[in-house]
Amino acid sequence: MLRLENVSAGYGKVPVISNINAEFEKGRITTIIGPNGSGKSTLLKAIVSLCEVQQGTVYLKGENREKIGDRKFAQQVSYLPQSHTAGAITVGRMVLHGRFPYLSYPRHYGKEDYECCRRAMERIGILSLRDKKVDELSGGQRQKVYLAMALSGETDVFLFDEPTTYLDIRYQLELLHLMEQLKEQGKTVVTVLHDLDTAMRVSDSILVMQNGKIVEKGTAQEIQSSGIIEKVFQITAQSFVDHEGKKHFYFEQKTSLPPSFNIIQKGSENDG
């Protein structure tokens, strides 16, 4: 469905990610994991041309992204960025932005646009917020607005950069359920997640990044047994199967705490 061939990209002349080869398939959830600054967000931005692609090609359904053009590409690929600017517009208006790729200028929303947005807001559970101003919402509520905006495009591919940010635990679980539903509908889901246990549980495929490169690819089981998690994050990763046969992963710190942390801990023990 979506394929990156030898892609190098960044924000100036020096590439932040280099020689990326990856394929994101239909009806599958692929999760990108890796330490802070390893290039996960940049990889997603390279797909949607929000950073400079210095080398290589992005293909959608076998067609070169450059030949498809921005508008047609955006009709098929939605992107939820890691951070957003909150405008002084209503939730309903903001979600309608997800329909921009279908409109020509000057923009006139049609019945279908309003219906897609209503469906997305209903799915995300924010219909009751539709007349509220986005900049007056909480961080979690805003995150839901941007998720609804991404869904309103009803695209084939969804790129989610840390979609669980700001969400409470109930809604984090709800979001994972949503990703599974998208997958069942045959959508391609690519997501960046920091929660490794969640990544291991929901992903059909995992890409591990370090220093701007993909250093490992595979299923959760393959990634866990490869030892790459220990290497990249300096932690230990283990799994166990519960009495229902469900597999769980857990992670522990491998390196000792820095001396300054121990001093703070010691200090607080003596407090009071």
Ligand SMILES: Nc1ncnc2c1ncn2[C@@H]1O[C@H](COP(=O)(O)OP(=O)(O)OP(=O)(O)O)[C@@H](O)[C@H]1O
């Ligand atoms: N807009 C930008 N301009 C210049 N450099 C940037 C920009 N955005 C990111 N970078 C740099 O690119 C590198 C990779 O950043 P990126 O955001 O892709 O990492 P990440 O793996 O998503 O990190 P995190 O887990 O912290 O979100 C970092 O060194 C960062 O400083």
